[in-house]
Amino acid sequence: MNNGSFRKSMTWLHTWVGLVFCWIMYFMFVTGTVGYFDEEIDHWMEADTLMQSPISVEKSLALSYEFLAKKAPEAKQWFLVPSQSRNPFPTASWRDQPIEGSEELDSGSKRLNLDSAEPTEHIVRDTGGGQRLYRMHYRFHYMDRTLYTYLSIFVTLLMFIGVVSGVVIHRKIFIDFFTFRQFKGAKSWLDFHNILSVSSLPFQLMITYSGLIFMVTSFFPLIAAGSYGFDKDTMKKELSKLATGEVVERANVSAKMIDVETLTKKVSEHTKNQQLQNIRIQAPNDQNATITINTMSDISNYSGQKIVLNGVTGELISSEQKSSSSGLSFAYVMLGLHEGLFAEIGLRWLYFIAGVVGSAMIATGAIYYVEKRKVKLQENEKGKGFKFVESMNIGTIVGLIAAISAYFIANRLLPLDMENRANWEVHCLFLTWAVFIIHPFIRPIKKAWSEQLIATAVLLFCIPIVNFFTSQIHLIYTATNGNWALAAIDLSAIVFGVILILTARLYTKRETV
């Protein structure tokens, strides 16, 4: 395994960790990258209207307040998310509303229409949208919660080790900082892998380690338990600092809450220059009603202030930072950086590009493994394992892009009244991927690459075409109306399609030389 040199043993570790888990890492990276535009994809997949401008906080709150007052007057909790530029529809959620004549409790979440005077639910087609695609990067699919939690922790940990060991094994990280030798076979793949890794190293370290922080309490709960001597009461008290605040129970004495105008005034008074994130109302329409106003800092939605008001009198109960310690501040900044919810359009595109670079880094690493050994091995020396890796590389690197394209196309082509429509969109994704994974095993490798690249490009080109024939928000309409958030999805499909066609051409040219 190694001859004693740390660099050699890390090379071994980097190679094997990369080889065994590269396909699942690639899946996590690609779906996570697409997820930076989850809200825009949601809107594209709902296919009803152009992206609308957000409404004022006052109107947002008024709509949600009125909606919840009718829908869940005795709920345990209300949750109000105001209209935002990426998701203009205010969201009203409720938890544990008693149902008349039943012991069960009702919970739910609805997005509200912007243009009606009365609060009405924004009803759209049954679709998984960008949310389901983005959640796949840690939940995968067809998996139980425990399994996906531990699988994602395991793979993310190995990814982090892969990044760190990659830095250790890079022999001339500074001398070869800008080195990229094109058209030199395996050397080019190594250079490409190196340049992509080195250029996006801060992003790779941040994204993998912050991904681990998300799951730290699931993986190392014993540290906190042991530190408090496994005493449940102390733990509960201390760890409540991590939660969003104290739980307020209903007194079951009805009381009139402050009106929306007063609430809006209080919000602007207490938030000042900070951005309002959401409002949580516990025990609404009750004597114990409390209103928690959460703000977010400019770099993390986890950091910011938590302002608690008396829901009946409007008096300030407390106002404090969400993170009560330096460790929590660090963790919250990392989590905020991972999600990038604070990012405006320019930074959001940079996040997307960094994600594409990360995905390409994994893909080039996997291709380099094959290309390096191809030179050394004769055709008859290539075992089943080698051919498996070679085929899986094609089926995953290209096939996953095809599968995601199929997800978008299925959204437009599946009948609107279909049962489990949203689930079938995902089934289409995985069925397409399965076809693309099987394909290289039954075709010669050289042909499989170009065939898959062209097929995927065709699928990508189909997105704007199918969109044109099946929805009102096609590229011509969105572009002429200056709705670039939606137009960008069709345009990105075309750009990626062109890149794949060029890659196929380059590949065929190289193979025939």
Add this chain to the structure above:
Amino acid sequence: MMLLISFAISQLATFIIAMSMPKHYRQILTTHQQTGLVKITLMLVGWSMIILAIFVLALQQSISLALTEYFGVVTLNIILTALFFDSYARKRATSKNNAYSRNRNTVQNQSISAKY
């Protein structure tokens, strides 16, 4: 707008820093020998421009947000610089080879005509 300005400054900065490395300096200026003074000057100018690029980003937002954006900007800058240097060197090598083979053909033609 600030993002684009910062991108342009940072692109130039990464190019200058790459030029401070003898390996890449030779790719662009084959006839010139890089001296120690040139190397230091290029490095100083390059790094100063990187600070300027971050400063430009920080003009209209907090420094933490500016740094986050800068890490995204510099990712693209490095890839583009690496692509440029290799493409430039290859293009020049190809044109040099073409010129060499053209010269060779002319010499061969002259010697053939001299024979007859």
Add this chain to the structure above:
Amino acid sequence: MPLERHTPQPFFKRPSMYITSKIFAICTLGFILINSLGVFLSFVIPGDQFDVLVWITVLAFLFYSGLIMWVFHEKSLKVIWLSLTIGVIFTVGASLLMWWGKNQ
């Protein structure tokens, strides 16, 4: 010409078992060590216990990654298993003693 005789390698010296042993060490003793080390450090490091605990938990994956890299670098299985065992015994023992001392 006599046929060359291959003596089979002992089970635990096969390359696959060598790697399996390392992976097993990381998943069992390595994991316990990171937890016990975390508890131990939360007792040793001065300052607000909650803050210290948050820092240790947040950095736990960094320690674990370092440990995994060391295990794959170290050649001797004996050294790996012995070091991890000693580490666990020390950190668990010291943590228990400190906990006992704190509650006296």
